[in-house]
Amino acid sequence: MYRYNEFDTAFVRQRVAQFSGQIDRRLDGSLTEDEFRPLRLMNGLYLQLHAYMLRIAIPYGTLRADQMRQLAHIAETWDKGYGHFTTRQNIQFNWPKLTDVPAILSALADVGMHSIQTSGNCIRNVTADHFAGAAADEIEDPRPVAEMIRQWSTDHPEFQFLPRKFKIAVIGSAHDRAVTRAHDIGLRILHQNGVAGFEVIVGGGLGRTPMLGPVIRPFLPKADLLPYLEAIVATYNLLGRRDNKFKARIKITVFENGLERFRDLVEQEFIRRRASFNGAAAEILAEIAPFFAPPAFKAADPAPFAAAYAVDGLFRAWADTNLVPHKRADHAIVTVSLKAHGETPGDASAAQMRALADLADAYGYGELRISHEQNVILPHVARADLPAVHEALRRVGLATANVGLLSDIIACPGMDYCALATARSIPVAQEIATHFKAIGLEREIGQIKIKISGCINACGHHHVGHIGILGLDRAGVENYQITLGGDHTETAAIGERAGPGFAYDAVVPAIERVLRTYLALRRATDETFIETFRRLGAAPFKQALYGDEARDAA
Amino acid sequence: MSRRFTPKVLTANDLRKGDVIYLTADGRWSRQHNEAELIDDEAIAELRLLEAMGQSAHIVGPYLADARPGPNGPEPLHFRETFRTRGPSNYAHGKQEADHVPL
Structure with a gap:
C-alpha cells in the first residue's frame, strides 16, 4: 500500500x-x-x-x-x-x-494520514471500490490512479475555491461498487483494444437535485487522465454558479449548459492543458503503481473452510452473507459488518479497531478497506483462515452476518450530531434493524438496500437505496419521506418518492408494510425486492403505504 | 400587525470544547438550558445577541432560540434545541454523561 x-x-x-x-x-x-x-x-x-x-x-x-x-x-x-x-x-x-x-x-x-480537504469547496477525498485489488471481477486496481488524483488534487492552487465541493470516485470493475454516477466525476477503468483508459462520467450527484451523471467521454486513454480532469474542473471553476449555493454543483453546470456545450469547452481546454503536462502523469503513475502490487499470497488448502461450513451454522450464515469471491480461488474478501442490530451504522469502538488491525496483520497481509456502505473489509483472507477470523470477530461483536441484508443500512449521523440535519437518522436505522430481527423476517426478505439521510443533502444516499428514507422537519416535527426503486450500482437509478412523509413512530410500520407486500408478490424466494419492484412498479407498494388514498390519487 | 414575540434563550457553543451553552440572566454561560435567561422582549434579545457576538474569544455561533417557561426554567420549543440540551440519542454522551462537568 x-x-x-x-x-x-x-x-x-x-x-x-x-x-x-x-x-x-x-x-x-x-x-x-x-x-x-x-x-x-x-x-x-x-x-x-x-x-x-x-x-x-x-x-x-x-x-x-x-x-x-x-x-x-x-x-x-x-x-x-x-x-x-x-x-x-x-x-x-x-x-x-x-x-x-x-x-x-x-x-x-x-501514520501518513490527514484531514486536509475533507471539507470546503475543493476536491474532496477520492473514493474507490472497497474491493480494489482483490475482487474477482476486477479489470484493474483503481487505487494507483486514485492515489495519483489524491496527489494532484491536494493543495492544487487552481482548485481551492471552487463554486462548491467536488467529489471523484474510481472503479476498476464492470460492477460499480463506488456509485460513480452519483459523483461530480466518476471514472470507470476500461480496457479497449488492449489500451487502458476510462469511461468518464460528469455531473452526477445526490442532494437537493439528484442526478445521474452522463458520460462525457466514452474512452479516455489513461495517459490523458490528469489533463482531462483539469480541463473538467477548470471549466467548472469558471462556468459554475457562485450566485446560488443550491445551483453551484457541477451537475447543475452541466445540466444548465447542456452536456454538448460543456463537453466542447472541456475538450478545448483539454488540448491546451495536455501540452503542459508533457507526459509527467505517466511518470508519477509509474512511481505509484508498485505500492499497490498484490501481497505475496500464500497458497493454502481451503479444507478448513469446508469443514467449518458443514458443521457450524453461525459460521455458515456469516460466510453466506459476508464473503465475496477473491481473484484467487483459495482466498476470499471478508466484509466485517459495522451494522450489529441496534448499533449505530458505521461506528467502531477502539477495541474493535484494534481487533481488526490484529486480524489484518494475522490473516490479511496487513490490509484493511472502508466501504462507502460503512463496513470494514479484510480484502485478502485465505479461505483456510476464515473460521479463525470469524471466531475472532465474534469475540469483539463484529461477526454480524447481515451484509447486503435489510439491517446493513447506510445512515448519516443525522440530527444526533450534524448541524445541518433536519431529523435523526441513526435511531431510525437502529429500530428498523431490531424490529425485523425481532419478527424474524430479515433472512426471508433477503438482499435489499435501505439508505437513510437526515436532510436533503443526502449523505445517507437515500436516493439510490432500494428503499430510501429522508428525514425532514415539517412544522417543527420530524417527518420521513420514503423513496422506492433507487439503485446504487452500474444500473443506477434515482428512487421515486412514494408520497407524503411519515411521522417518526410510523416509519418502521411503513417499511414493514412495503416489505410484507414484497414477500406476498415476489415470484420466488430468489426474486429480490428490487427485481419485484422493477417488475411490478411502485403501485402495489404505494397501496401498501397509503391504502386507498394512493389508488384514488393515481 | 405585529406578531406576538416568541420568548428566546441565547445559545452558542463553547470555543474550546464545542459544548452547547446558554446565557444566564446574570451574564454567565451555563451548560444547562433551564438556567438560561428567558428573554421575552425582542429588543433585549437583539441586544443580548449583539453583546454575545463580541465575546468571540470564548464562544462560537451565538443565536436566539425559541423557548417557553417551564417548572424548572426555560424549555426548548423545537426538537433540534431539545437534542442540544442533552446530546445524541445513540449514546449517553454529551450532557447526558454522569461525569459531564462544566468547564
Whole structure:
C-alpha cells in the first residue's frame, strides 16, 4: 500500500504546524471565528450540534493495520472511544476538543494520514471500490490512479475555491461498487483494444437535485487522465454558479449548459492543458503503481473452510452473507459488518479497531478497506483462515452476518450530531434493524438496500437505496419521506418518492408494510425486492403505504 | 400587525470544547438550558445577541432560540434545541454523561 514519500510527509507536517498556529491564534483572540472558520474547514474540523467533529480522509478506502491502530489510539486518547466511518470513506471523531486537535493531527501524520480537504469547496477525498485489488471481477486496481488524483488534487492552487465541493470516485470493475454516477466525476477503468483508459462520467450527484451523471467521454486513454480532469474542473471553476449555493454543483453546470456545450469547452481546454503536462502523469503513475502490487499470497488448502461450513451454522450464515469471491480461488474478501442490530451504522469502538488491525496483520497481509456502505473489509483472507477470523470477530461483536441484508443500512449521523440535519437518522436505522430481527423476517426478505439521510443533502444516499428514507422537519416535527426503486450500482437509478412523509413512530410500520407486500408478490424466494419492484412498479407498494388514498390519487 | 414575540434563550457553543451553552440572566454561560435567561422582549434579545457576538474569544455561533417557561426554567420549543440540551440519542454522551462537568 502507498507510503508517504518525503514530499508528502513534509507537506502534511507543515500543514499540521500551520493549523496548530491558527488554533493558537484563535484561542488567544488574534483570529475571529469568521476568520478561523474557513481555516478549520480546510482541515476537516467542523463545529456540530454538541461538539467539534474531525473528519479524516481514508483515501480510496485503503487503510493499513498500523493506521487503524492509530485511529483506535486517537479514539481512546482524545475522543470517546469510538469512531464513525462515513459514506465517503472517511472516519469522523465526534467529540474532539479544539485544544486537542493539533495533537490528533500530529498523531495522524505519524501514520501518513490527514484531514486536509475533507471539507470546503475543493476536491474532496477520492473514493474507490472497497474491493480494489482483490475482487474477482476486477479489470484493474483503481487505487494507483486514485492515489495519483489524491496527489494532484491536494493543495492544487487552481482548485481551492471552487463554486462548491467536488467529489471523484474510481472503479476498476464492470460492477460499480463506488456509485460513480452519483459523483461530480466518476471514472470507470476500461480496457479497449488492449489500451487502458476510462469511461468518464460528469455531473452526477445526490442532494437537493439528484442526478445521474452522463458520460462525457466514452474512452479516455489513461495517459490523458490528469489533463482531462483539469480541463473538467477548470471549466467548472469558471462556468459554475457562485450566485446560488443550491445551483453551484457541477451537475447543475452541466445540466444548465447542456452536456454538448460543456463537453466542447472541456475538450478545448483539454488540448491546451495536455501540452503542459508533457507526459509527467505517466511518470508519477509509474512511481505509484508498485505500492499497490498484490501481497505475496500464500497458497493454502481451503479444507478448513469446508469443514467449518458443514458443521457450524453461525459460521455458515456469516460466510453466506459476508464473503465475496477473491481473484484467487483459495482466498476470499471478508466484509466485517459495522451494522450489529441496534448499533449505530458505521461506528467502531477502539477495541474493535484494534481487533481488526490484529486480524489484518494475522490473516490479511496487513490490509484493511472502508466501504462507502460503512463496513470494514479484510480484502485478502485465505479461505483456510476464515473460521479463525470469524471466531475472532465474534469475540469483539463484529461477526454480524447481515451484509447486503435489510439491517446493513447506510445512515448519516443525522440530527444526533450534524448541524445541518433536519431529523435523526441513526435511531431510525437502529429500530428498523431490531424490529425485523425481532419478527424474524430479515433472512426471508433477503438482499435489499435501505439508505437513510437526515436532510436533503443526502449523505445517507437515500436516493439510490432500494428503499430510501429522508428525514425532514415539517412544522417543527420530524417527518420521513420514503423513496422506492433507487439503485446504487452500474444500473443506477434515482428512487421515486412514494408520497407524503411519515411521522417518526410510523416509519418502521411503513417499511414493514412495503416489505410484507414484497414477500406476498415476489415470484420466488430468489426474486429480490428490487427485481419485484422493477417488475411490478411502485403501485402495489404505494397501496401498501397509503391504502386507498394512493389508488384514488393515481 | 405585529406578531406576538416568541420568548428566546441565547445559545452558542463553547470555543474550546464545542459544548452547547446558554446565557444566564446574570451574564454567565451555563451548560444547562433551564438556567438560561428567558428573554421575552425582542429588543433585549437583539441586544443580548449583539453583546454575545463580541465575546468571540470564548464562544462560537451565538443565536436566539425559541423557548417557553417551564417548572424548572426555560424549555426548548423545537426538537433540534431539545437534542442540544442533552446530546445524541445513540449514546449517553454529551450532557447526558454522569461525569459531564462544566468547564
